[in-house]
Amino acid sequence: MNSPFGGASSSSSANAIGAQANKDRKMQSAEQLVLDLSNPDLRENALLELSKNKELFQDLAPFVWTSFGTIAALIQEIVSIYPVLSPPNLTPAQSNRVCNALALLQCVASHQDTRMSFLNAHIPLYLYPFLNTTSKSRPFEYLRLTSLGVIGALVKVDDTEVISFLLSTEIIPLCLRTMEMGSELSKTVATFIVQKILLDDVGLDYICTTAERFFAVGRVLGTMVATLAEQPSSRLLKHIIRCYLRLSDNPRACDALRSCLPDMLRDATFGSCLREDPTTRRWLQQLLHNVQGPRVALQAGGGFDHMLVN
Missing domain, CATH: 1.25.10.10 (Leucine-rich Repeat Variant)
Structure with missing residues (x-):
């Protein structure tokens, strides 16, 4: 029963004081x-x-x-x-x-x-x-x-300064190494890092500036897609598809993806993984629209055509 002199309020104050004291002890x-x-x-x-x-x-x-x-x-x-x-x-x-x-x-x-x-x-x-x-x-x-x-x-x-630092210190090859040989969890974190780098304009430009960089990333992504066909992981697949989708925002990279995007992303291989993930399914649909739509005119200076992997 609450006291007419504010017992409930006193109890609340005591609890707050106790919580603060506990927080102070922890700190x-x-x-x-x-x-x-x-x-x-x-x-x-x-x-x-x-x-x-x-x-x-x-x-x-x-x-x-x-x-x-x-x-x-x-x-x-x-x-x-x-x-x-x-x-x-x-x-x-x-x-x-x-x-x-x-x-x-x-x-x-x-x-x-x-x-x-x-x-x-x-x-x-x-x-x-x-x-x-x-x-x-x-x-x-x-x-x-x-x-x-x-x-x-x-x-x-999202901070371009962070991305620029990581690119300047060659984080991409280190992530690609883990994406090739790490456990599913470490592959997922490494792919997430590459995804976040790609989502920054500086990162996308860096990876798409040369064919060598683009195909280094594309080769590892393709290898992981092939592995996932045997050992599915919805979480890892989500990051891979997001990386591909972001690459397709670059005209030259999108043109190259017409030849090197894995067929398993074009057919129903991952239908079961995507069925319960509408976000990833939407990303894949957008990726395929970008890649299989009208051919993008290459910018002056040429594209990746001479290095396309059939």
Whole structure:
């Protein structure tokens, strides 16, 4: 029964105060764990706890970025396993530990207040050796996937400056490598990154500027389509079709797709996958309309005709 003197209101106030106190305790705990990262003896536990609970801590990314020595400690964790990348001797424990460090970097890459500082410091370059590996063992696959997660966090926000940086540092060949040999999940994230790059005009122009770049991307997309015919994945197919659709926005690329678009996208091979995904089905219909419609006149300077793959 509520008191005539405002018991209900007092209860609400007490709950709000309790929630704020709990939030403050969590943030104090997070701040202490971040400080522990600078201590080699405490770092492993701090990495584990922070990576498991990073969503619970508000403004963790700015604190990680601005606290003394923290980013240096995370980079130290990353470079410490370079020697075991080739020949491949990465253990599960080493992979887990560096992936916990990468999870914190993903947090920094995702936050609006730290994203550009993260990029301007060229920190993504420290992850590229992980994307250049070819071992299919679980420790390496986990490492590639987590590294792709950091890059994926950067491209989720449409920003031409981010795209330009990634293109200038040759991210496309690294994504293509994963799209060829990674697990379904890592292929999906890598294809998503290529899709986001293509959706930016700078990215589309970059890939369609030369026939070599266009066909490098087209070859890998085609290989994945053939693989999906045997091992279907609606999620991966969605990103592949979106990449093709965006390529068809470029006149020369669209002309080239008339010869190199996989037949399996033109027939009913993926009918079952598309039946329950109206968005992807609509994208495919638009792609086929673009490619099979009236032939697009080539711009001055020629197109890809001399290199078309029949």
